[in-house]
Amino acid sequence: MAAAVQELMQGNLLEVFNERDPQRRRAAIERIYAPDVRWTDEEGVSVGHDALDAKADALQHGLGPLQFVPAGPVHGLNGFGHMAWHLVAEDGGTPQVSGFDVAIIRDDVIAELYTVLTPVSS
Template identity: 40%
Template sequence: MSTTEELLQSNLHEVFSEEDPGRRWAAIERTYTEDVTFIDPDGRFVGWQALNDQAQRLLDGPLKGLVFEEDGPGYVGPDTAALPWRVGPPGKPPVSRGIDVVTIRDGKLSVVRTLLAPG
């Protein structure tokens, strides 16, 4: 079973940064419950396939060529955690910042809420 910190890292780097569909799918299976709900400004997506499709859409579109980095420490509670992040071109200032607030159930992420900083 993964630690909460490992789940946060997997969500950011092995799913939403991973361009290889096979590696991303393996990370999805070990990181999220099958009925995971992903909520971002584009909507609400339920299940592994919907989450994978949204990650691919982001990687092909607005995140193409950009790199995620942690933007501070992760915050961990008994069934909730959060990880602030920034995204931008490698070695350049970020173009966007946000935070993922997650709910943990049975050792996996069951809800991922992505909040974006204004501006």
């Protein structure tokens, strides 16, 4: 797997969806995603940097102190990445939510992103 796929997937989780600072998050969005990125989650499809940034900001405001952490390694191929994650309290305790992200990568940026929530393991 290309190192770029791993960096993009980790950046997606940690530098965008885990980032509380709006300026750092926006800089990461511009570096990690295509300008017309399509993000699909259970709420629908968001297109473009502004829409992704707005949803990430709203998500952060709703999470309180919860943080995203990787739930394993990045898996991928050239042009494709998959990363599982958990949403946990600051102490790293029991996951409150789990899921995974799948990305289609074109021209060294994420062009399509899919987020799927999964049952939390007990």
